[in-house]
Every structure is written in structure tokens, then in C-alpha cells.
Amino acid sequence: MKLMVNHQTHYQYSETASNSIQYIKMMPQTDGHQRVHSWDFSIPGQYTTQKDAFDNFWVTSTQRYPYQQLTIMVQGIVEIDPHCEVAMQKSALHPSIFLQPTAMTMCNREMLAFAHDYVKHMTRAEFQNLAAAVLNYIPYQPQVTEVHTAAIDVFKAHQLGGVCQDHSHVFIAMCRGLGVPARYVSGYLYAPNLLHLASHAWVEVYLEKMWYCFDISNQIFTPHSHIYVAIGRDYYDVAPVRGIRERGGVETMHSVVQVLPC
Known part of the structure; x- marks a missing residue:
């Protein structure tokens, strides 16, 4: 199944802001689950591309000029295998790395x-x-948490709900x-009959x-509709855009994401 992704982030x-640095992780890679046919991005200023410790593509962009608006856009076509049971198995990192607790995933x-x-028996069915x-x-409920809301805080205020990021951190x-x-895992989801679409987050668990x-938010347990971007x-570790800047006052952000069959 071929999917076209169009992801625009407007700041x-x-x-007036200036001298900013943006760290961008919005570039999928070809593997056994997916094939990237094309992927283009538009980022203001100068940029370099490298890989991080988790083998994710990482773009560093700098803007050395004054501005009050900033737009980052990516667009491409990715073909995924809808019959694939697992994805992204190759990794130089030992699975024990993903036992390390972080501030967002304390239990x-x-x-x-x-x-x-x-x-009780560590089986896939039990998980x-x-x-x-x-x-x-x-329950799934947007706009009740923020990107820095930790798993413990989400669990304590569970009746308020959360989004895919919160479900993933708690799980x-x-x-x-x-x-x-x-x-x-961060990436994109194509599922026309579900509410939680497009830019998405889910979990991978190492069993057997x-x-x-x-995919906690959608109760999907195979990656048949998922495009992997970063782990x-x-x-x-996988935030699509993070950055720092001089001045700028109050920042507002608007994101538009489309995932369509092609």
C-alpha cells in the first residue's frame, strides 16, 4: 500500500526572533516493513543531516536572521507492507537500552x-x-495534557484522559x-475509520x-497502517521538532498532517 504524507508545521x-536552531526528526527510512519512494523537505536557513544514537535521521537547521514566522514542511510517498507482522527489527542497540527509565516513563x-x-506470564496476548x-x-481525550506531561501524572489524573503520547508513555x-x-515510536498512521490519525505515536515491546x-490509542497490534519515522x-528522543531561539516573545504552533493512499 502506497501512502502520501504531507506534514506542515507553522510557527x-x-x-521578532533570531539565531534559532531546530532539531528535526521527520525522515522515514526504508526497511523490511516500508519502502520510501520519495521524501522531500523544506526547512528555512541552513541545515545538516546525520543520524542519532538510535539510528534515526536527524536534521539540524539554523536561522541566523530575524523572522516572525517559520514553516517546516515534509512530503513524500512511502509504501508499506500491510501483511507485515513486525517492523524495524534491525538495530545495533541491545534491547536492554529500552529498559532504562526516563523522566517521562517512570513507573x-x-x-x-x-x-x-x-x-502474569509475559505473553503477547497478555500485553x-x-x-x-x-x-x-x-480514555482518548485531546488537549488535556502537554508534551512534557509524564506517565505518572497521566496515570494519576486518568479520568481526564490523554492522547497517543500519553498512552505510549504509560504503557x-x-x-x-x-x-x-x-x-x-513516532510516525504516521493511515486508518480512515479511526479518530486518531496522521501524525502518531505508539509502542514496540520486545517479546520472544x-x-x-x-498502538494503544487505536488498539492495533500489527504495523499494517503505520509509517515508522523514529524510535x-x-x-x-523522537520529537519531530525541537529547538531554541533568541527572543521571539510568545510562540504559537499550528500543524497540518495528511496521510492519503496513492
Whole structure:
């Protein structure tokens, strides 16, 4: 299945900004699950491309001029295998790297007890049951959390809900609390009948020497509609855009993402 991705991120500033640096991770790679036919990006200023410690493509862009608007755009065509059971198996990193707790994925006693209620024999089916329980406990609800809201805080305020990032952080925290490696994945999702579309986050869990997909927000457990862009320990390892700047006042951001069959 071929999918066309169009991702635009628009920034506006209340005052003139300058001397900014943007760290961008919005470039998928070809592997056994997906083939990148084309991928173009438009980034203001000068930029360099390299790979990070997790083998993700990483673009560093600098703007050495005054501005009040900034737009980053990527567009491309990616073909994915809808029958693929697993994805992105090749990695130079040992799975134990993804047992490391981070500030976003700490697991407290209540969360661990919650996980133990559903996972007793470390099987894929039991982790799917845990995924369903997490979504039931933390219903999908946009605009109630922020990008820096940690898993423990989401779990405590579960009745308010959360989004794919929150579901992923909570699930990763529980998996690691159980002693099972889990990693955060950013990318794109094509699923026309679901609410949580386009730019997306999900989890991969290392079971029986394989990395398995756990899309908590949509209860999808194979990557048949997913385009992989970056992997890491949590959101901060794979954030599509992060940066610093001089001045600029108040920043507002608007993002438009389309994932369409072609």
C-alpha cells in the first residue's frame, strides 16, 4: 500500500526572533516493513543531516536572521507492507537500552500493580489485554495534557484522559516496570475509520526476541497502517521538532498532517 504524507508545521511569534536552531526528526527510512519512494523537505536557513544514537535521521537547521514566522514542511510517498507482522527489527542497540527509565516513563507502585493485574506470564496476548486496560483507564481525550506531561501524572489524573503520547508513555513505563524492554515510536498512521490519525505515536515491546507493535490509542497490534519515522526511549528522543531561539516573545504552533493512499 502506497501512502502520501504531507506534514506542515507553522510557527508564529509575537516578537521578532533570531539565531534559532531546530532539531528535526521527520525522515522515514526504508526497511523490511516500508519502502520510501520519495521524501522531500523544506526547512528555512541552513541545515545538516546525520543520524542519532538510535539510528534515526536527524536534521539540524539554523536561522541566523530575524523572522516572525517559520514553516517546516515534509512530503513524500512511502509504501508499506500491510501483511507485515513486525517492523524495524534491525538495530545495533541491545534491547536492554529500552529498559532504562526516563523522566517521562517512570513507573510507581500503583502503575506496577495495575500492570500485574493483566500480565502474569509475559505473553503477547497478555500485553494486548494490558493495552486495552490502559485505554479503558485513560480514555482518548485531546488537549488535556502537554508534551512534557509524564506517565505518572497521566496515570494519576486518568479520568481526564490523554492522547497517543500519553498512552505510549504509560504503557512503556508499565512494561519496563515488569522488566520487559519497550520503546517509543513516532510516525504516521493511515486508518480512515479511526479518530486518531496522521501524525502518531505508539509502542514496540520486545517479546520472544521480536519487537511487536502496540498502538494503544487505536488498539492495533500489527504495523499494517503505520509509517515508522523514529524510535527512542520516550517522546524527547523522537520529537519531530525541537529547538531554541533568541527572543521571539510568545510562540504559537499550528500543524497540518495528511496521510492519503496513492
